[in-house]
Amino acid sequence: MTPDINFGFGLSKSSRINLDNADNEKFRELAAREPDILKCMACGSCAASCSAGNFTELNLRKIILMLTRGAEKETVRQLESCMFCGKCILVCPRGINTRHLIKSIREIYCRPCAEPETGNGI
Numbered sequence: 001m002t003p004d005i006n007f008g009f010g011l012s013k014s015s016r017i018n019l020d021n022a023d024n025e026k027f028r029e030l031a032a033r034e035p036d037i038l039k040c041m042a043c044g045s046c047a048a049s050c051s052a053g054n055f056t057e058l059n060l061r062k063i064i065l066m067l068t069r070g071a072e073k074e075t076v077r078q079l080e081s082c083m084f085c086g087k088c089i090l091v092c093p094r095g096i097n098t099r100h101l102i103k104s105i106r107e108i109y110c111r112p113c114a115e116p117e118t119g120n121g122i
């Protein structure tokens with residue numbers, strides 16, 4: 001029997017996505033606004049350096065990957081944990097302005113969570 005070893009990371013559950021049926025309309029809108037997203041090579045440097053990633057599910061690499069597959073429902077809510085600290089910009093080898101990208105993703109995919117706080121519903 002293999003002993004349980006905590007390596008500090010885990011494997012994602014297997015998933016199956018039918019790309020022929022994927023709805024990529026929002027991703028096309030995002031890519032038109034943020035063409036640098038097409039440069040992402042899914043290296044994971046942003047996720048590894050993320051200030052919120054240690055405490056939440058936030059994983060920008062995974063979010064970008066899922067958006068390219070039209071599967072935003074599973075991941076885009078993770079962006080509510082983003083603190084806009086900008087560490088991910090510093091480490092991205094492709095020079096993507098990830099903070100600006102996150103803002104655009106929130107505006108396009110998560111319009112309610114992108115709206116500014118009005119305070120006490122006023």
Ligand code: SF4
Nearest residue numbers: 050082083085086088
């Ligand atoms: S800006 Fe957001 S995604 Fe980037 S390192 Fe900071 S908390 Fe993480």
Ligand code: SF4
Nearest residue numbers: 040041043044046092
């Ligand atoms: S660091 Fe840049 S290239 Fe690497 S996964 Fe993040 S956004 Fe993509």
